[in-house]
Amino acid sequence: MNIKHAVTEKEKNELDQLLWNVLWKPLGLPRDIRQSFKLNYPQIELIAVDSGNVVGCLVANWLSDDEIEIRHIAVSFDYQGRSVGRRLVGKLIELVELNVPITIHTYARNTSAGFFSKLGFIPTGEYLEHPDFAKHGIANQKMYCEIREIT
Numbered sequence: 611m612n613i614k615h616a617v618t619e620k621e622k623n624e625l626d627q628l629l630w631n632v633l634w635k636p637l638g639l640p641r642d643i644r645q646s647f648k649l650n651y652p653q654i655e656l657i658a659v660d661s662g663n664v665v666g667c668l669v670a671n672w673l674s675d676d677e678i679e680i681r682h683i684a685v686s687f688d689y690q691g692r693s694v695g696r697r698l699v700g701k702l703i704e705l706v707e708l709n710v711p712i713t714i715h716t717y718a719r720n721t722s723a724g725f726f727s728k729l730g731f732i733p734t735g736e737y738l739e740h741p742d743f744a745k746h747g748i749a750n751q752k753m754y755c756e757i758r759e760i761t
């Protein structure tokens with residue numbers, strides 16, 4: 611398996627399709643819902659590719675010189691629990707400049723907070739409520755991780 615930047619139109623489309631399949635389609639949300647979550651900051655798009663197929667992806671934004679938000683992360687259903695998510699976050703950490711300590715934060719679904727905890731993320735106690743998610747019992751809690759050196 612290879613973890614890399616999504617560069618080509620095809621890779622970006624496959625990333626977009628995977629996010630949709632895993633994160634939003636099961637909740638009955640519109641196909642273009644991702645647009646409403648877009649942030650106007652420099653973006654990093656990573657994909658995990660196995661046998662030519664995109665099986666995992668991560669979208670993050672640089673909010674400032676020392677703060678990154680993981681906006682979305684998704685692993686295809688048949689690859690979950692096989693370290694793809696861990697490797698995507700690991701690649702993100704490896705890629706970022708470490709001249710200064712940086713903070714990575716995310717708004718984790720309650721269903722994935724355990725994953726981020728395993729990776730060393732800590733809850734801030736702040737929650738983000740969104741009616742489209744709340745009706746499915748999904749709350750998003752802010753979690754963060756301080757990166758000081760590549761481990």
Ligand SMILES: CC(C)(COP(=O)(O)OP(=O)(O)OC[C@H]1O[C@@H](n2cnc3c(N)ncnc32)[C@H](O)[C@@H]1OP(=O)(O)O)[C@@H](O)C(=O)NCCC(=O)NCCS
Nearest residue numbers: 684685690691692693694695696718719721722724725728
């Ligand atoms: C959450 C997600 C990205 C994790 O990726 P993954 O490849 O399945 O996770 P990994 O195999 O890398 O797991 C790393 C560790 O986290 C644990 N873990 C994974 N998902 C977990 C979850 N949902 N809850 C609790 N622990 C979890 C694993 O057991 C593993 O622990 P270990 O190191 O002790 O074995 C993936 O399962 C997914 O796409 N889920 C559905 C979409 C989603 O919830 N995305 C996040 C939105 S905020």
